[in-house]
Amino acid sequence: MEIFWFIAIAIVLVMFFILDGYDFGAGIIHLFFAKKEKDKEVITKSAGLFWDSNEVWLVAAGGMLFMAFPTFYASVFSGFYLPLIIVLWLIIFRAIGLEFRGQFKYQMWKDIWDKSFGVSSLLLALFFGIALGNIVRGVNLGIVKTGVSAHEPHYFFLPLWDSSFSPLSENPGIIDWFTIIIGLISVVTLAIHGANWIILKTNASINNKLKSVIFKLNILLTLLTIFSIVVWQIVNPNSLDNFMNKPYLLVFPLIYFTGLLGTFFIRRIQKDSHAFLLSSLLILGGITSSLASLFPVLLPSINNVNPSLTIYNTTTSEYGLSVALVWGIIGFILLFGYMIIQKRLLKGKIDKMDYGH
Amino acid sequence: MEDMIFYDRLQFAFTITFHYIFPQLTMGLSLIIVFLKWKYLRSNVEKYNNAAKFLMKIFAINFTMGVVTGIPMEFQFGTNWAKFSELTGGIIGQTLAMEGMFSFFLESSFLALFIFGEKLMGQKLHFLTGFLVFLGSWASGWFILATNAWMQHPVGYEILENGKFVLNNFGALFSNPWLLPAFLHNQMASVVTSSFVVAAIGAFYVLRNKQVEYGKLFLKIGVIFGLVSSLLVAFPTGDWNAKNVAKYQPAAFAAMEGIFETENAGAEIVLIGQPNMVDKKLDNKIAVPNILSFLTYQDWHKQIPGMDQFKEEELPDNIPALYYSYHIMVGLGTIFIGVMFLALFFLWRRKLYNLKPLLWLIMFLVPFPYIANITGWYVAELGRQPYLVYGLLKTSDGISPTVSSGNTLFTLLGFVALYMLLGLLFLVLVGKTINEGPKPKTH
Ligand code: HDD
Ligand code: HEM
Ligand code: HEM
Numbered sequence A: 001m002e003i004f005w006f007i008a009i010a011i012v013l014v015m016f017f018i019l020d021g022y023d024f025g026a027g028i029i030h031l032f033f034a035k036k037e038k039d040k041e042v043i044t045k046s047a048g049l050f051w052d053s054n055e056v057w058l059v060a061a062g063g064m065l066f067m068a069f070p071t072f073y074a075s076v077f078s079g080f081y082l083p084l085i086i087v088l089w090l091i092i093f094r095a096i097g098l099e100f101r102g103q104f105k106y107q108m109w110k111d112i113w114d115k116s117f118g119v120s121s122l123l124l125a126l127f128f129g130i131a132l133g134n135i136v137r138g139v140n141l142g143i144v145k146t147g148v149s150a151h152e153p154h155y156f157f158l159p160l161w162d163s164s165f166s167p168l169s170e171n172p173g174i175i176d177w178f179t180i181i182i183g184l185i186s187v188v189t190l191a192i193h194g195a196n197w198i199i200l201k202t203n204a205s206i207n208n209k210l211k212s213v214i215f216k217l218n219i220l221l222t223l224l225t226i227f228s229i230v231v232w233q234i235v236n237p238n239s240l241d242n243f244m245n246k247p248y249l250l251v252f253p254l255i256y257f258t259g260l261l262g263t264f265f266i267r268r269i270q271k272d273s274h275a276f277l278l279s280s281l282l283i284l285g286g287i288t289s290s291l292a293s294l295f296p297v298l299l300p301s302i303n304n305v306n307p308s309l310t311i312y313n314t315t316t317s318e319y320g321l322s323v324a325l326v327w328g329i330i331g332f333i334l335l336f337g338y339m340i341i342q343k344r345l346l347k348g349k350i351d352k353m354d355y356g357h
Numbered sequence B: 001m002e003d004m005i006f007y008d009r010l011q012f013a014f015t016i017t018f019h020y021i022f023p024q025l026t027m028g029l030s031l032i033i034v035f036l037k038w039k040y041l042r043s044n045v046e047k048y049n050n051a052a053k054f055l056m057k058i059f060a061i062n063f064t065m066g067v068v069t070g071i072p073m074e075f076q077f078g079t080n081w082a083k084f085s086e087l088t089g090g091i092i093g094q095t096l097a098m099e100g101m102f103s104f105f106l107e108s109s110f111l112a113l114f115i116f117g118e119k120l121m122g123q124k125l126h127f128l129t130g131f132l133v134f135l136g137s138w139a140s141g142w143f144i145l146a147t148n149a150w151m152q153h154p155v156g157y158e159i160l161e162n163g164k165f166v167l168n169n170f171g172a173l174f175s176n177p178w179l180l181p182a183f184l185h186n187q188m189a190s191v192v193t194s195s196f197v198v199a200a201i202g203a204f205y206v207l208r209n210k211q212v213e214y215g216k217l218f219l220k221i222g223v224i225f226g227l228v229s230s231l232l233v234a235f236p237t238g239d240w241n242a243k244n245v246a247k248y249q250p251a252a253f254a255a256m257e258g259i260f261e262t263e264n265a266g267a268e269i270v271l272i273g274q275p276n277m278v279d280k281k282l283d284n285k286i287a288v289p290n291i292l293s294f295l296t297y298q299d300w301h302k303q304i305p306g307m308d309q310f311k312e313e314e315l316p317d318n319i320p321a322l323y324y325s326y327h328i329m330v331g332l333g334t335i336f337i338g339v340m341f342l343a344l345f346f347l348w349r350r351k352l353y354n355l356k357p358l359l360w361l362i363m364f365l366v367p368f369p370y371i372a373n374i375t376g377w378y379v380a381e382l383g384r385q386p387y388l389v390y391g392l393l394k395t396s397d398g399i400s401p402t403v404s405s406g407n408t409l410f411t412l413l414g415f416v417a418l419y420m421l422l423g424l425l426f427l428v429l430v431g432k433t434i435n436e437g438p439k440p441k442t443h
Helices: A002-033 A037-048 A051-068 A070-079 A081-103 A107-137 A177-201 A207-235 A241-245 A247-263 A272-294 A318-345 B002-043 B046-080 B082-116 B123-152 B170-175 B179-208 B212-248 B250-257 B291-297 B319-348 B356-364 B367-384 B405-436
Strands: A297-299 B157-159 B165-167 B269-276 B281-288 B387-389
Touching: A002 A037, A002 A051, A002 A107, A002 A177, A002 A207, A002 A272, A002 A318, A037 A081, A037 A107, A037 A177, A051 A070, A051 A081, A051 A318, A051 B046, A051 B082, A070 A081, A070 A297, A070 B046, A070 B082, A081 A107, A081 B046, A081 B405, A107 A177, A107 A207, A107 A272, A177 A207, A177 A272, A207 A247, A241 A247, A241 A272, A247 A272, A318 B082, A318 B165, B002 B046, B002 B123, B002 B179, B002 B212, B002 B367, B002 B405, B046 B082, B046 B212, B046 B405, B082 B123, B082 B165, B082 B170, B082 B387, B123 B170, B123 B179, B123 B367, B123 B387, B179 B212, B179 B319, B179 B356, B179 B367, B212 B250, B212 B291, B212 B319, B212 B356, B250 B319, B250 B367, B269 B291, B269 B319, B319 B356, B319 B367
Parallel strands: none
Antiparallel strands: B157 B165, B269 B281
16 A cells, blocks of 8 residues: 555656646747747746646645655755745746746846746756755654754754755755755756647747757766666765566566657657657656655665665554555546646647746 | 744734635625626626626736635645644645646636636627636635634544544534524625625716716625625624634634623623733723623523633633734724615615715725734634634744744845735726726717
8 A cells, every 4th residue: 555655646746747738848948049039928828827737736736745744844855945935936936927927028037037947947847856866865863963863863954055065965955966966867858848839739930940959958867867876876875776677567667768868869759749748758767766765665764773764664653555546546636627628628739828928 | 943833823824814804795796796696697798898808817916816825725734734734634635736736726626717708609608717717716715614613613633643633524614503503704804895895986087077887886895895795794693703713712602802801690792891811900991791691691690600710821822812803803804884875765765876974984894804804813813712713733843943033034024015016006906997997988
């Protein structure tokens, strides 16, 4: 039952990053490449029509974690207190940027909200990557100092950074050189994904240029990926054990590399939706590979006093999980139903849709 | 430790109060918009559709504010109330996760379609998407109130040795006797807010002599919905809630009614008076004997326990705030009924549109339903003190053990600054929308 909920939450998270990922990415592209008013407007629209329904996947993931693994939810949300609240603020800035840009015609008003949308998309992509980096690196559970826990074994608190910026220190901060690398991977991946989305949904004048941007970003992504796998060995020497013991898990990295290699052919791909699919594979593969390497651990402990948090020691009663299974399945069916209806009604390029006033 | 709890509570109170300004209008207004769309479908009179489209613009701005201030709420359980989340997540996580699954998705998937998609679909489909948005927002209220009801009156749980609450009866979460009355009351209260807002927009247009056709329509709808919902909010739903509090939280009941001493022959109802916490009595009291016993138990002489019957640590920790909140809510409710009744009377006599003083009054009453809603929640939440889960888990045992008060203060200040900006934007944008008005531009 725990495994079922673990998989369900993983699916919801992946959906969140694929769906909201494209509008984060659109924000990053918007920030760096959109110069003409028409392009800015249409890119904002391609994100603005969808961000709300995409963000609900995050809310759902939060709710499901709360229900299925309450101890994990409590530990991680209070432990990563500051970055989480900052993420919330960024989400607010991004959303009002998208929604309020079109309300007035003054150039200055639009400029403010364009920046608000672009910068917060960029920072959010970075922060989400850093968060993933923190999870795979692990934290000092129980806040152990010289062998003694200062708190209950499943609580911790991380500062934003610690002066050494090293993942190997006794009490690493949120931001260190390892998590920054994962953060950059996330920014680059989502930028590629967002560019694909813009090409797919709009007739922006920069669409042709974006293909070569994607190509360059993909080279960068390949380098970063290789580098991160190497340094991951330093940070956590056991990171590949799961893949050795259960070779079928290798399918997840395989998905990632399919996406990575495929994207190199961006200029030859005929259908825009295929390119979008490839960047979705990148996200799917990246997240599932990280989770698979940890499983069944949810948050590794970096001290040897307190055990890691796993899906088994953070969960609730069997009864609770199984009734939730019933409504969960109904919920998922409805959800995918809505999504299909929504995407069909809003299919094709959206340049001509109404948006704002 | 003390100031840790203080800042956590302050942050929760501040962010939820601000959040709740928006959902109450979302829920009520979606009902009125669906009603207008339905009128349009039936009558094919363009006016109804334009009115609905205009209200939708306000709705959209309001909805965005509700969403962005709501996401922090969901996360705050974990960030600021980690111990509470750890212990009760297995139960209230159910209702919160269901809220996401069954209502937020419904609302948000169809909202963009409803707002921007009229041209893509026929009128019937457009009505349907509007209806689904309405359904989603009311379902959201249902699940959130189920969560709150469990905290007010826990049911269907079992406590493990390690202190964790786990669910042992799923159905009980929704047949909780606290839930239905609270839900109905809350929903009616949100219809009150939106009726007042719609009526005030109407009064504004009529007084300014612009968009008069729509002004009259809004006034009419606002007044009719307003009177019906104001009546329903007081009776039966408000009354039903009060009976529940008397039954399940007698200490909170004594505090909100301002009963310091138990009267054996039946309790009086206090109309005016200031709680004096030093002498444990009400100053300058005006009260009517025996009414409270009758209202609560239909028995003039039934004894109702006063605050003297409870231990200090079982009583809510801020009795004056609780008492005033309750009296403000009920007082405003009475005023709403009066004003809406008058307005309906003059509407029927066809005099309302020319009765300037009443129109001005309607316009200036807009903030008050918001105040009534928020003080209503303060009654519920302050009355629940000193517990987080009534009778079982103290508020002081629920906070995050590793988050220091310095950090909470920092984020609280951040929220205050950010929400001031949001509030300002909201007012500017809604003001602009109202100024533009519903009349379609003639090219
Ligand atoms: C327009 C707003 C409004 C108005 C006019 C009223 N209320 Fe109310 N009241 C609320 C808005 C509200 C609320 C915000 O909706 C609350 C908070 C929680 C809830 O479910 O409803 C609430 C809570 C609430 C509670 C507390 C329940 C608890 O502790 O959870 C009681 C006893 C009443 N109400 C009773 C009344 C009575 C007797 C009214 C008679 C006029 C009344 N209310 C008018
Ligand atoms: C159904 C949804 C709600 C839930 C689950 C909920 C839950 C909570 C929690 C966990 C706290 C912090 C702990 C505490 O102080 O007891 C709290 C406090 C508070 N809430 Fe609510 N709340 C809800 C709705 C509301 C609304 C809509 C309002 C007002 C508009 C409100 C007003 C307050 C206030 C003022 C406090 C601080 C009380 C105090 O600490 O003295 N709540 N609530
Ligand atoms: C502490 C309690 C609360 C939490 C955790 C919470 C959570 C949320 C979240 C996460 C959203 C955004 C959903 C989205 O992304 O679409 C939201 C919006 C909403 N909430 Fe709350 N909320 C709380 C209190 C309330 C209360 C008391 C009500 C009303 C009874 C309410 C009704 C709504 C509605 C109708 C929306 C839809 C969006 C809008 O406001 O316009 N919420 N809430």
